[in-house]
Amino acid sequence: MNLSDWIERWAGFSADKPALRYEGAELSYGGLARHIARISGALSGTLGIRRGERVAWLGLNNAESIALLFACARVGAIFTPLNWRLTPVEHLALMADSQPSLLVVEPEFADAIAAKKVVVTGPRLACTGGPRAGWLDWDAMVEAAPLLGGGEGRYDDPVLLCYTSGTTGQPKGAVHTQDGMLWNAVNSTQMHDLTSQDRVLTTLPIFHVGGLNIQTMPALHAGATVTLHRRFDAATTLRTLVDERITLAVLVPTQLDLLLAEPGWNAADLSALRCITTGSTIIPAGLVRTIQARGIPVIQIFGSTETGPVAVFQRVADSGKVGVAGHCAVHCEMRLVDGDGNDVAPGQSGEVLIKGRNIMIGYWRDEAATRAALKDGWFATGDIGHLDGDGFLIIDDRKKEMIISGGENIFPAALEAILTECPDIEEAAVVGRPDERWGEIPVAVVVPRPGARLTEEGVLALFQDKVARYKHPRAVIFTDHLPRTSIGKLVKADIRKLARQTPPASSP
Template identity: 35%
Template structure:
């Protein structure tokens, strides 16, 4: 084939296992042959609308078969897929669309609110509205042409622009090439023994790099089946694990917490699960042990959108020995931890830097930010970690989240981990706030278990003796829930606006 990119994957898989179920959603099953033919018809349809190599195709919709077919169709044309965060407000979407300048926007009808519709009309971009529940998918957008496409698409060609979650400032468009994603999949395949009979539950949003590049693409490469869920629901997820024989699960901390808190978790049949992956933020050891008690080691890794995302992995064999670690560098990726002078350090916190074929070539239309993000071939992640003598990373926070109290560095992740050791703490986050005496002190935000009598004094007393005194939060704010973005990441910037 001339097409060496991701758009060729449905055809490559269809010639091997044409009648195997590729995608399943709400009782609808699409085989690999159907995935190939549908994405081919859609590619012809997009080409008829003027989409060509390098053009952007934006998609605003929940996890769906339509999202996957639109992505493969776009890729087969050498065009660039732009998955949009479904939780963005119209002005935020406007910024992303103005920045990416798509040739076409494909939008799910439930998300085409009056504000979004008015914004799309104002921009004047060609828009196609579809219904995920109508049963005909994107049929009206497809052409009646199933002749194979085989355009020349290489690993260096741009596959996708994924916009960062915007936890601070404007979102940045991370450019990912076909090669970036393919090398990322290779990294994951080295570390996780996926098979052709894999049944992957995809509940995290596919506009997020982890669900797409760590779950969907590896499953399709191996010829497994991806169960697509529009939204995460812990009880339904447990039902699907049992009824569909799910073997591969991915989630962020809040998702694993919701599953373990579900009333039927203790009696749920999890025997088919072979792999449980996590990313986005470190999982507290207390939660890891809850899943260990059910016989499942959650395999944690460290990554970021700019690395497609996988950078390190804690292999299952080391899961207990290095519990809470993010593991060591993936096979095709190099990772180092450096001090402020750029020198590698061991045993003390430093910035994580990443290099490898899975790392972005830079940010869309933002050369200045790209230049600041790289030193030689090393990407500056802005994340803080310690690395032990065996090379295992332990993420301790973000550079911007670290605060200095009385001249001492405090890393919120360390304090949060100690908070999670209290049995009544469901979720916790720590930030630094100004203090006239110490410069900054910690403030903890905590979600307590229902019916708990936990109070500030009791929680700080729990930490006393577990942490140095300067690390103890000086105040605790109890909330019903903590703010998260659509990919499950905690939004600490919003906590700074809470007025206790």
């Protein structure tokens, strides 16, 4: 058995029921089952993809990406979704690491990939949307492929390679098994009281486990209907919530802010919406209360790419407790430990450790990072928290230096490396500064070399075409030195204070 059996079984119960809605189209459970069989046939029969091989996807949210994941599960391959917000250079680095046998690309990303000579040096390339010179015609190939109803995939096979980044800024691929995906779906079902009667809206990109695994895959496990938006748009989201009588949705705080700013928000009929799930960053209490004043419960989730992500959560009954992450998932365990790995006393803060069958099995081809993160099955999240009097987890701080801006993870080390390449910069650091709209924004704190005349515009231009736009620092602060410890380590806490207190300015 494998994950694709979810769709086969629901097709047996309700073949005509909508499984996926997207771009005005609809795919029933029966139709999705047949499409998965076709893609499986193309992967296995036409292309010869075997167990353990990677199949990368570069595109926006659509039904094809979901069907491809299930087809990978059927043949035992590993689905590798690439972040479409990254630059082609960043995509090439991820593909060099994952070494996919096949890359399936949507047309709007094909030119950039082809320009980097991937056609010559990389995996076989397939493009959706019709014929393209030098590429496999994905749609025609799938249409002509034989139906594959069996397959070699099993629940203990790796099925998802999802890239995150460590505190060093180097990408790491978290590897999840089909069994892990199943237990994550069970955790989500218990979090949301998810049933086949639900109508779920997915606006977060599925290259994140938040978009893929908080509700999308669990909803298909439960036989529910999922509406996929290719990318988030506040007006479209509000209209869909009303018109399709959506019952569940995951929206990060930045999206919620934009949704509340829509002119039709106050008058919209959202009576079908059972709750909104949010997370990924610090959740402003005022934002939660504004939404809940309309009678819509807001519940929080705590987890990471490595945890699948459903590890700690609130349920609707807990939504009145604003600012807490929740209780440990039913099929997880949680510990809070001090620096020596000892459990802390009740009420004291410690690093959050999570254990469960939903946890990744390790980082792709990185044994050292895996050993550091996983010890006796416990995943060290790098987040510091404590339990309140009712046993709810409250996150105090992030042990890691990661910046979360608009729900996207930004790692300072990669940006600092770009800054230090500039001959006019003596040293530099990147830290997060609170922002009402984005939660946090990256700010560069720069020490110019003697005699150099730098401007904010000039420093910001250093990031052009080197990293995705959302990672670019939003401001530059010039200073004559960066605070360091006696052994030369940067004191990031003091730099963050400087970034918050000092307005951006050009160097003298």
